Amino acid sequence: MNAFPAVDPIPLPAPVWLFKALHILTLALHFYAVEMLLGGLMVATCLCFFGGLRGGTPLLRLNAAASITRRLPIVMTYVINLGVPPLLFAQVLYGRALYTSSVLVGMYWFSVILLLMVCYWLLYRFDANVARGRAAWWIGLLALLVAGGIAKILSMTMTLMIRPEVWQAMYSATAMGNLLPPHDPTLTPRWLFMLAGGLVFAGLWMVWLAGRNQIETFVRGYLAGLGGKLALAGVVAQVLVAHFVFHNQPDKIREGLVANPLYLGAGVAWFAAAGLILLTGAWAGFKKPTTMVAGWLGAVLALVAALGWVVFRDGIRDLTLLASGYDAWQREIVTNWLVVGLFLVLFVAGLATIGWLVSVMLRAKPVSEKVV
Secondary structure (H helix, E strand, O other): OOOOOOOOOOOEOOOHHHHHHHHHHHHHHHHHHHHHHHHHHHHHHHHHHHOOOOOHHHHHHHHHHHHHHOOHHHHHHHHHHOOHHHHHHHHHHHHHHHHHHHHHOHHHHHHHHHHHHHHHHHHHHHHHHHHOOOOOHHHHHHHHHHHHHHHHHHHHHHHHOOOHHHHHHHHHHOOOOOOOOOOOOOHHHHHHHHHHHHHHHHHHHHHHHOOOOOOOHHHHHHHHHHHHHHHHHHHHHHHHHHHHHHHOOOHHHHHHHHHOHHHHHHHHHHHHHHHHHHHHHHHHHHHOOOOHHHHHHHHHHHHHHHHHHHHHHHHHHHHHHHHOOOOOOOOOEOOOHHHHHHHHHHHHHHHHHHHHHHHHHHHOOOOOOOOO
């Protein structure tokens, strides 16, 4: 018996490849913001824990933490808003699997909304306390735990959707949606991969912040040096975890990933970007650059890395579902190119508007961010 619900009788309004491309692009942007949030919380919390209010290195750490915490609420807006499009595209492509998994863990799935509100509030409290020079590391730690919990729930749901063999037993045990899925050897490595990526993206973000004139000069060099070292360490950790992510997959899935030119190319692209980030981190860690060139170099490499692992992740999902009888490419399609064209025009216009808003923010008159 096929574990998947019957296919939706309504045909897709556009080709599968277009939905795939949009899903990959928007998910990469979402993960970019997620990694900045997770990594920024890790770094800022540690800086506050080891920092203080009186002169020297403690004050330097506090100012460095403040340069991150005041931007975390903004990053959260991107996490949320950039998380909606890939979820919608995933529902179109994998709805029969995604809806099932989200229902089976419904209580945890719906708790994400409440946890996001709690995390958002904690981010504002974290920033307010750091700006006033108060002990705030425990608030940052709470926000990190909540954000990490959200990431774990989402990873759990997305992993469960490719395990149809456990659905019936879970639903037979309880229909309340409060049962955790059976152990999956790939879940923890995938979650740790994202957490390790947080250090990479936070480090590169700190190198980018080092080029901002509104940050005090004595803080910028510290941000660049520490950020470079964090990016270097994060890449090493992420590569190690990626080894376990890949080798914990079934033999058939690993063989399929290697045999497919797109997935193999994506893996190579991520590995090459990771290598360049490693070199960039080592350079920034010792040279402590305070120019925007170094920051933008890291930002571009981070985007390439995110795109690489998102495509590879997509391959794991498609191949695993295909082994269970679900082919995301086999759908009835009735394309309305007028509607598709209008959507693409609005989509590009939206991205351009976001880029323009970001450019306006970057050109704004610098305001000192020194913590007193």
